Amino acid sequence: MSDHIVPVKIYVAVFAILLICTFLTAGIAFVDLTVNIAGHAVNFNPAVALLIAIFKATLVILFFMHIKYSKWVTRTVVIAGVFWLCILLSLTMTDYLSRAFLTSPVH
């Protein structure tokens, strides 16, 4: 692994952004982000909270954990891990999300 020394100011910048995002995500939780789409009320709070969390995690992985400066092998390992987590979550949810599709027939 190339011994890339990350400049301190990048660490501090990332740190500042992470703190700001923390305030942001806590604050947005109090704001109702429900939007009316084609007659359905869709709540975007969970999606926004998750996106902020993913953004924060990405910053930590790229800069604090040096993935930005790593070999492709290491990056593949990280991506594989995240991908497999997504397999677990999404395929499990295909069951739970589709159980309601079949409603019992009305006699």
Next chain:
Amino acid sequence: MSEHSVSVTEPAAHPHGMLQHHFTDMEQQKDAASMGMWVFLVTEIMFFGGMFAAYLVYRYWYYGAFVLGSTSLNIWFGAINTGVLICSSLTMAMAVHSAALGARKALIVFLILTMLLGGIFLGIKAKEYYDKYVEHHIPGENFKFDSMTMPDGSEREVHVDQGQAQIYFSLYFLLTGMHAIHMIIGEGLLTALLIMSWLRRFGSSYYTPVENIGLYWHFVDIVWIFLFPLLYLISRVHHV
């Protein structure tokens, strides 16, 4: 013989004291150690992932109960703890940075700071657990989620299916408990690093354990980065 061999029995001109005999050089050893830690972290992703799967299913089924459970958590403690861990990630990154530059005193200072911040996190967590204990929100025989203490001290009545609420709190304790166990293990690892740094084991040519334990620490921080919104911020609209 079709494969011809070449004599490569001796390592490079100045074998590093820390070079293990089955590696050909320090770079191979460092690469292997780093890759090993990353593969281990992937196993941790899947380990926590199982609990996230259970969380996802039950949040989908019992959203109302999850909202109430989430509201009963102290958002200030949660947010402060998130900030504390982010600070500790900075100090950990600075510790690795110092090690890479061979700055022993700075390394020691940053390791101690990281450990202190971790300790603060665990202390606040303990207080939160104690509050849940007092309010009878711990799953099990004494579980009763019919009221919650608001930040201003007042009591608010809660009417929700007890089973559904208990599942929320079970996941809360499982997720944060597992996270706390990993933090405690991390404190142990940092203690070992502190001792090794004090004993001058690290220098700019060898600081692999600092780097790899740093990776572990950042990972534990990332888990919390997700736990905070998932557990504390499910929906705070209309409530404080």
Next chain:
Amino acid sequence: MPREHYLNHEFGIKSWLLTKDHKRIGILYMLSITFFFVIGGIGATLIRLNLLTPYGTLVSAETYNKLFTLHGIMMVFFFLVPSVPAVLGNFALPLMLGAKDVAFPKINLLSWYIFIAGGSLELWALISGGVDTGWTFYTPFSTTFSNTNVITAALAIFIAGFSSILTGLNFIVTTHRMRAPGMTWFKMPLFVWSTYATAIIQVLGTPVIAITLVLVAMERAFHIGVFDPRWGGDPVLFQHMFWFYSHPAVYIMILPGMGVISEIIPCFARKSMFGYKFVAFSSIAIAVFGFIVWGHHLFIAGISVYSAMVFSFLSYAVAIPSAIKVFNWSATLYKGSISYRTPMLYAFGFIGLFTIGGLTGLFVAALGLDVHVHDTYFIIAHFHYIMVGGMVMAYLGGIHYWWPKITGRMYPEGWAKLSALVIFLGFNLTFFPQFILGYLGMPRRYHTYPPEFQVLNVLSSAGASILAVGYLLPLIYLLWSIRYGEVAGNNPWGASGLEWQTTSPPPPDNFAVTPVVTEEAYDYSKEREAAFV
């Protein structure tokens, strides 16, 4: 035989229990899993004895439940999962790569200790009171209603899981970082590709069953409600989480065996592997696809039919890479110069029996058919054809193939061939009737059955006794050969592969000088053959 090698380099119990040599660790694992295999075999023996008569007179229903649980847990977690990776992988992988050891030798030793700790705790749980949930620990029986040592058994598997994770981690890093100069990915033996793919599964899947078992223990101890329908929990969620690991686990069990076959066939057909890259990539494909089919274990559990259809379709897809391997092995055999030594006999057995087992897997991947045969002996026959007819034969084939390298001595060929034959016949007599029984409707995990099924059950039990003899024979003659076997020499098979370039047994550091690789894998060209003779 060389004067100094890894076996006589150091003596004494400490030199074994504190070894960091991957070859010795492989042997430690070999002894341990043989022990656990015998325990699991005793469970099977009692099961088959009980099933000689329809009325379950040998053991009570409760004891029978404990017996099939013991058999399943021992065989799955403490024999099959570690078998080829921890025994043959540990021994052969660094040799095949031209390395001195695995990437993390101390962690390798730790993984064995963790395995022993988990195995001992499990044995204690199974014998002191027993567990009656089946190796599948389905909720809410395991969490609420069972009165047996569920928590201990679950935690023991949790512990043993770390052994598997650490082995996988070690193999991944070793394959990436410890290859000899000149050994590119596509010059690696196919056994390494298989072991690598297995390691990926071990690393990604095992943590999920770890947390699942923790949840079972928590539920059982503290009634947290997560799998209990009385509290709003979903028992099917347990099954999702359990099978997310346990289905890929069956690929942990079979992929290394396929790797062994990929070593044996080119050697004993004197031909390079046909379609090397297809076989290599199919290993990776099996590892990946294996993770997206677990729902086929839940077809009748109460998942949505749409989800079931998706999993059914994907389960058909996962058969394709396995089939690709069988085609390539067959094409390698075609116009090869076949030698019927014992490893090759096991390889033939593997190909035939694995194919039957795999094809019946397609039967049960079909939703409509699975509804009828789920939880019957059809399923039992299906997976035993793969695990015993396939995997155990591959393991034995590998043991015989690498025996000269491990011990420096040859096994007695006559006895070995006889044993392979006895095993093959015993196996088929045991398990073929079970396909019929299952199709006719005999359910699994019951200590009694309707009297009209008795003939087939008796045939099956008779087969089991023959199989037992077949397994006993290698135990005897392999041990005998360590002392009295013919001295093997570096390369008794004339096989390609770096492990055959060093002495039998190898020196502690594997190679006197680090090899540099210039040849393709499986070079059985005429020039090489001439040079070898």
